[in-house]
Amino acid sequence: MTVLARPWCVPIRAATRRPLPGHRRLPHRSFLTSIPRSQAHRRSQDFNSGFTSSYDPSQDAGRGPIFAKSTFGVPRFYPRDLKRRVDDYVVGQDRAKKTICSVIFNHYQGLRRRQHHEAQDLRLREKLQRQKYAQDMHERTSYSGTPVHPVEDEFPGHSDSVQGSHGLPEEPFDSPSDTFYVQEDANVPRRVRIDKSNILLIGPTGVGKTYILETLSKKLNVPFTISDCNSFTQAGYIGQDVEACVERLLIEANYDIKATEHGIIVLDEFDKIAKRETLNGRDVGGEGVQQALLKLVEGTKVTVNVKDNRSSRPTSNPSSNGYGSPGSPAGPPSGKMDQFTIDTTNILFVFCGAFVGLDKVVLQRVSKPSIGFGSEIRSGRGASMAGAKEILPLEMYRHLPHQREPSFAVGRPGTTISGAFTPLDLTTPADLQLFGFIPELIGRMHNICALSPLSLDELYRILTEPRNSLVAQYTALFDTYPSRLFFTRRALFAIAERAAKNETGARGLKMEMERVLAEPMFDAPMSYVLITEGCVNGTEKACYWGKDGRLELERRIEEENAKDTADSDVTFEQFREAGQNGA
Numbered sequence: 380m381t382v383l384a385r386p387w388c389v390p391i392r393a394a395t396r397r398p399l400p401g402h403r404r405l406p407h408r409s410f411l412t413s414i415p416r417s418q419a420h421r422r423s424q425d426f427n428s429g430f431t432s433s434y435d436p437s438q439d440a441g442r443g444p445i446f447a448k449s450t451f452g453v454p455r456f457y458p459r460d461l462k463r464r465v466d467d468y469v470v471g472q473d474r475a476k477k478t479i480c481s482v483i484f485n486h487y488q489g490l491r492r493r494q495h496h497e498a499q500d501l502r503l504r505e506k507l508q509r510q511k512y513a514q515d516m517h518e519r520t521s522y523s524g525t526p527v528h529p530v531e532d533e534f535p536g537h538s539d540s541v542q543g544s545h546g547l548p549e550e551p552f553d554s555p556s557d558t559f560y561v562q563e564d565a566n567v568p569r570r571v572r573i574d575k576s577n578i579l580l581i582g583p584t585g586v587g588k589t590y591i592l593e594t595l596s597k598k599l600n601v602p603f604t605i606s607d608c609n610s611f612t613q614a615g616y617i618g619q620d621v622e623a624c625v626e627r628l629l630i631e632a633n634y635d636i637k638a639t640e641h642g643i644i645v646l647d648e649f650d651k652i653a654k655r656e657t658l659n660g661r662d663v664g665g666e667g668v669q670q671a672l673l674k675l676v677e678g679t680k681v682t683v684n685v686k687d688n689r690s691s692r693p694t695s696n697p698s699s700n701g702y703g704s705p706g707s708p709a710g711p712p713s714g715k716m717d718q719f720t721i722d723t724t725n726i727l728f729v730f731c732g733a734f735v736g737l738d739k740v741v742l743q744r745v746s747k748p749s750i751g752f753g754s755e756i757r758s759g760r761g762a763s764m765a766g767a768k769e770i771l772p773l774e775m776y777r778h779l780p781h782q783r784e785p786s787f788a789v790g791r792p793g794t795t796i797s798g799a800f801t802p803l804d805l806t807t808p809a810d811l812q813l814f815g816f817i818p819e820l821i822g823r824m825h826n827i828c829a830l831s832p833l834s835l836d837e838l839y840r841i842l843t844e845p846r847n848s849l850v851a852q853y854t855a856l857f858d859t860y861p862s863r864l865f866f867t868r869r870a871l872f873a874i875a876e877r878a879a880k881n882e883t884g885a886r887g888l889k890m891e892m893e894r895v896l897a898e899p900m901f902d903a904p905m906s907y908v909l910i911t912e913g914c915v916n917g918t919e920k921a922c923y924w925g926k927d928g929r930l931e932l933e934r935r936i937e938e939e940n941a942k943d944t945a946d947s948d949v950t951f952e953q954f955r956e957a958g959q960n961g962a
C-alpha cells in the first residue's frame with residue numbers, strides 16, 4: 380500500500396499517472412506541486428466548473444473561439460449571444476451593448492486562455508521533471524550497478540533523515556525549490572498575456588447604463604457589484620475608502636477569493652468624483668478618491684478585514700490560501716477578524732456616470748476653428764439630458780467610431796431619433812481631463828462608450844416590449860386584486876411623451892405609470908380597468924367595468940384607436956402583439 384509521506388498533500392497528476400517503465404511510483408518529494416487537499420477539492424468547484432476545473436482538450440475541437448465553452452463557461456456566450464440576451468430586457472443602446480458585450484467577453488476570454496496555458500505549462504513541467512527523474516535513476520543504477528528504487532516514507536520527514544544517514548549523494552533534484560515549487564523552465568513556452576480593458580459608460584440618467592450591466596451580470600454568473608462613488612473619500616477621512624468596493628465584491632462572492640478576483644466592479648456615479656474646488660484646497664472626495672483608485676484599477680493586493688459573525692463561512696482558513704474546505708466545520712467563532720487578500724489585477728472595472736456638462740466641453744473643443752470645423756454649432760439645453768440633442772455639423776460624424784450616416788435629432792425633448800449620435804460620442808481623454816479627471820486615471824479606462832438619450836419610440840417600446848416591461852408588471856399586479864388592466868395605444872404614447880418631457884429617461888415612465896394608476900389602485904378591485912389617453916392627460920377618469928363589461932371595454936379600445944392618424948407607424952395588430960390587450 381502506498382503511504383504518503385505527507386498525507387495532507389494531494390498530488391494533482393502524479394497520483395493518477397502510471398509509473399514510468401522500470402520505476403515505481405515517485406516518492407513524495409518528486410511531486411511537482413503539492414496542494415492541500417482542501418484547495419485541490421475547492422479548485423474543481425470554482426466558478427461552476429469554470430476557470431480552474433479540469434480541462435479536456437478533446438472537447439475543444441471546433442467548439443468556441445478558443446476553448447470548449449462547456450468547460451470554460453464564464454461566460455458561455457460570444458458577444459453577439461450575450462447581446463441577444465440583453466436585448467430581451469434592454470431596449471435600444473445597440474452601440475453600447477455591443478461594446479460592453481465585447482469587452483466582457485474578451486476579458487473572460489483572456490482569463491480562460493491564461494487558465495488554459497497554466498494547465499498546459501503545469502503538465503509540461505511535470506513531464507519534464509519525470510523525464511529528468513527517470514534519467515537520474517538510470518544514471519544512478521549504472522553508477523552503482525544495483526537498481527535504486529525510491530521508497531516512499533512511512534512517516535513525514537523520515538525520508539530526509541534516512542537518506543542523509545545513508546550518505547546518498549545530494550541531488551539537485553532533492554532541493555525543495557525543484558520538488559515543491561514550479562520553476563521557470565526554458566522548455567516551457569513564454570505566453571502572451573492579454574491585459575484587461577476597463578470601460579467607461581457615459582450617458583444621461585435613466586438610459587440603461589446600469590441596467591445593461593445588471594442584466595449581463597445575471598447571464599455571466601460571476602460576482603458583480605455596483606458601488607456608488609458618492610460615498611468614497613480619501614483614506615483617513617470620514618466616508619468609505621475605495622477598497623470598500625472590493626469588500627463588497629468579496630461578500631457577493633460569498634468570501635470565495637478566487638471568484639472575487641475574477642469579478643466585475645461597477646463604479647456608479649463616477650462623474651461625482653471629478654476634481655472640485657474646496658476651501659482648504661484638499662479635495663478628499665474628488666481628486667483624493669481618483670488617486671486612491673489608481674492602484675486598485677491597475678491591479679494591487681487589497682487586504683480586507685471581515686468580522687466573522689456568520690456560522691456558515693465556507694473558508695476555514697481564508698488568509699492562508701484563499702480556498703476553504705467545503706466539508707470543514709463553520710468558520711471561526713463570532714467576533715474574530717478574518718483577513719482576505721484580494722488581487723485586483725483581473726477584476727474588470729466599469730465606470731458609469733451621467734457627466735452632466737461634458738457635452739459642452741466636447742462641443743467647445745470641436746467647435747474651435749483651429750480643429751478645422753468652422754461650422755456653427757447650436758447648443759441647446761445640453762445633450763446630456765434625455766431627449767435634448769445637439770445638431771452637429773456633418774464633418775464631426777466622420778470622427779465617430781462607426782462612421783455611420785448621422786441621424787439628426789430634432790430639438791424638442793422626447794423627439795430624439797433612436798441610436799442618434801450625441802456630442803458625448805466624441806468624448807476624448809482630453810475632454811475628461813477638462814471635466815476634472817486626472818490623466819493617470821483616464822489612462823486606465825480603455826474604452827469610452829456613450830449611451831444616447833432614449834427616443835420617444837424607445838420609451839414606448841420600454842413600456843411594452845422587454846421581459847418584465849412596466850405594462851406587464853402593472854398588469855400582473857392588478858391580476859392579484861383581481862382586476863384586469865388595459866391601456867389604449869394612445870394612452871401608452873401619451874405616457875411615453877410625458878416621460879420624455881421629464882428628462883429622467885426610462886425612470887420617468889414608472890413615475891407616470893404610478894401617477895396614472897394611483898386612483899384605479901385605490902378603487903380596486905373591479906373586473907376591468909381601461910386607461911385611455913384622456914386619463915393620462917388628466918381630462919377624464921379611468922374606465923371601470925364589471926364582470927360583463929368585456930364587450931364594452933373592447934368597443935372603447937377600438938373607438939380610441941380609430942382616432943389614430945394614418946401616418947402612425949404602429950398598427951393595432953402590433954399593439955395587440957405587444958401584449959396590451961391580451962395581458
Ligand SMILES: Nc1ncnc2c1ncn2[C@@H]1O[C@H](COP(=O)(O)OP(=O)(O)OP(=O)(O)O)[C@@H](O)[C@H]1O
Nearest residue numbers: 468469470584585586587588589590733841885886
Ligand atoms: N434601454 C432601456 N431599456 C429598458 N429599460 C430601461 C432602459 N433604460 C433604462 N431602463 C429602466 O430604467 C431603470 C433605470 O435605468 P439605469 O439604472 O440603467 O439608469 P442609468 O443610466 O444607470 O442612470 P443613472 O446614471 O441615473 O444611474 C432601469 O431599472 C430600467 O428599468
